[in-house]
Amino acid sequence: xxxxxxxxxxxxxxxxxxxxxxxxxxxxxxxxxxxxxxxxxxxxxxxxxxxxxxxxxxxxxxxxxxxxxxxxxxxxxxxxxxxxxxxxxxxxxxxxxxxxxxxxxxxxxxxxxxxxxxxxxxxxxxxxxxxxxxxxxxxxxxxxxxxxxxxxxxxxxxxxxxxxxxxxxxxxxxxxxxxxxxxxxxxxxxxxxxxxxxxxxxxxxxxxxxxxxxxxxxxxxxxxxxxxxxxxxxxxxxxxxxxxxxxxxxxxxxxxxxxxxxxxxxxxxxxxxxxxxxxxxxxxxxxxxxxxxxxxxxxxx
Numbered sequence: 001x002x003x004x005x006x007x008x009x010x011x012x013x014x015x016x017x018x019x020x021x022x023x024x025x026x027x028x029x030x031x032x033x034x035x036x037x038x039x040x041x042x043x044x045x046x047x048x049x050x051x052x053x054x055x056x057x058x059x060x061x062x063x064x065x066x067x068x069x070x071x072x073x074x075x076x077x078x079x080x081x082x083x084x085x086x087x088x089x090x091x092x093x094x095x096x097x098x099x100x101x102x103x104x105x106x107x108x109x110x111x112x113x114x115x116x117x118x119x120x121x122x123x124x125x126x127x128x129x130x131x132x133x134x135x136x137x138x139x140x141x142x143x144x145x146x147x148x149x150x151x152x153x154x155x156x157x158x159x160x161x162x163x164x165x166x167x168x169x170x171x172x173x174x175x176x177x178x179x180x181x182x183x184x185x186x187x188x189x190x191x192x193x194x195x196x197x198x199x200x201x202x203x204x205x206x207x208x209x210x211x212x213x214x215x216x217x218x219x220x221x222x223x224x225x226x227x228x229x230x231x232x233x234x235x236x237x238x239x240x241x242x243x244x245x246x247x248x249x250x251x252x253x254x255x256x257x258x259x260x261x262x263x264x265x266x267x268x269x270x271x272x273x274x275x276x277x278x279x280x281x282x283x284x285x286x287x288x289x290x291x292x293x294x295x296x297x298x299x300x301x
Contacts, residue, residue: 054073067086093108146214157171169199242276
């Protein structure tokens with residue numbers, strides 16, 4: 001005689017505390033908060049593979065020391081492991097998990113490049129080089145920060161934030177593969193998708209509705225916001241502001257099926273907001289400087 005154990009699904013957020021080097025999880029109503037990782041080296045970007053039972057994150061490190069890294073742990077924080085060691089990527093920022101392609105994509109800020117690797121950290125590749133690490137070190141217009149993937153069109157999106165509140169931030173896109181015969185620094189398929197932005201940071205892509213969402217740290221009214229725009233529009237209208245009055249917005253995560261998004265800011269708050277901008281809820285506050293956030297459905301028996 002056999003028995004079947006019902007599988008339950010719990011919706012949770014995984015949040016990075018940049019200033020304290022911690023990772024915590026919590027329910028999507030802000031309850032049941034648990035610290036699962038400590039001792040991070042300025043963690044910034046996070047992605048969750050709930051089916052495989054893994055959380056991945058980037059450690060920015062100290063920018064002038066070139067000591068960034070990528071790590072992985074189980075959903076409860078156990079089995080922590082460095083998968084991309086120091087010296088391979090300079091200042092890794094937002095992280096994207098490509099479940100279909102089994103790759104991790106990330107932006108390297110002071111490294112001025114877009115990168116990817118296998119889920120175990122092997123086969124690290126540079127897909128885009130936006131500047132010279134020595135000659136352009138102080139040019140924030142060449143710093144890569146956010147990343148998202150459009151699988152339908154096979155395109156990579158990323159932000160280059162520009163100096164603080166300078167209005168020189170841009171969002172770029174290019175193919176997932178470097179054109180034949182070209183290199184990461186010379187590829188000809190790079191397009192400026194948006195420019196003149198205050199200070200764009202993290203990205204999230206809604207593939208079903210073909211909309212790109214992004215946070216912006218710059219000055220109000222366009223900054224301290226979450227924005228979105230269609231990636232297929234022939235006429236590029238000004239972006240739609242979904243959330244405003246944030247305290248230096250950083251992380252954004254979509255729950256399209258649930259009709260909501262989650263956002264973090266350096267002021268230490270986590271918010272839940274309807275995709276139409278309505279029903280803003282403060283899920284946590286005064287939690288230090290928060291950076292990346294991920295929404296995931298954890299399965300248990």
